[in-house]
Amino acid sequence: MVTDARDNAVLMLAHMNDEALSLTLETGFAHYYSRSRDTIWKKGETSGNLQKVEQILTDCDQDAILLKVSVAGHDAACHTGRRSCFYREVTAKDDAAALKSIDDHKAFDPKTVYGK
Amino acid sequence: MVTDARDNAVLMLAHMNDEALSLTLETGFAHYYSRSRDTIWKKGETSGNLQKVEQILTDCDQDAILLKVSVAGHDAACHTGRRSCFYREVTAKDDAAALKSIDDHKAFDPKTVYGK
Numbered sequence A, B: 001m002v003t004d005a006r007d008n009a010v011l012m013l014a015h016m017n018d019e020a021l022s023l024t025l026e027t028g029f030a031h032y033y034s035r036s037r038d039t040i041w042k043k044g045e046t047s048g049n050l051q052k053v054e055q056i057l058t059d060c061d062q063d064a065i066l067l068k069v070s071v072a073g074h075d076a077a078c079h080t081g082r083r084s085c086f087y088r089e090v091t092a093k094d095d096a097a098a099l100k101s102i103d104d105h106k107a108f109d110p111k112t113v114y115g116k
Helices: A018-027 A110-114 B018-027 B108-113
Strands: A003-006 A010-014 A031-034 A039-042 A051-058 A067-072 A088-093 A097-101 B002-003 B010-013 B032-035 B040-044 B051-058 B065-071 B088-093 B097-103
Touching: A018 A031, A018 A039, A018 A051, A018 B108, A088 B018, B010 B088, B018 B032, B040 B108
Parallel strands: A003 A067, B002 B065
Antiparallel strands: A003 A010, A031 A039, A051 A067, A051 B088, A088 A097, A088 B051, B002 B010, B032 B040, B051 B065, B088 B097
16 A cells, blocks of 8 residues: 555555565565566656655555655656545446546646556 | 545454344344354444444455444554554565554543443
8 A cells, every 4th residue: 555655545455465565665666566467667767757765554454555655756656647646536327336536637648657 | 344434444353154144234233253262243332432333345256345434432443542453564584574563542541331
């Protein structure tokens, strides 16, 4: 779990393995593990939106890590260009779940930044 | 991911399956799925620390849910009696990770509440 150290806003959720945690501790910048690609990735390596780690917490049963970070670059964590990946609200409507965007501001243009 | 709606403090991380999400949407109280016990659990059913859901968000790839909640009972989310499950800081020390508690206040006594 990743929050902004300034205001505790939740930015994103990603996986870590041992190597990702070690690299995060060693370098002071967030590294994650991609299960689909089976690779370590340094957050922001392409976009410039590096996450400088201000504090690392773990939970009661030690199977989760909370990173409090300062975001460089565009001050955004989401690949869609938004500050947070959690930009849509889930509501119950007619016995089904509906989604509503609560943040349409894009801090960067993904096409320009990622080239796709 | 669960945060306190008052101040965005991260309280805990738990799993949901379809049924847990449906029950959460229907009842307005947080339900989770225990992978180890293969059962749905309503948070706070034993302790009284129910989580009233104020807002539900989902992330960009829709594989994570963020619940913003108001906690009833002892105003605590952790089974250890603490407000948050994330009460220990991880620091790098002599090339190893060390843990340091940052919150020793217990809002309730787990032995009294859980009877074990």
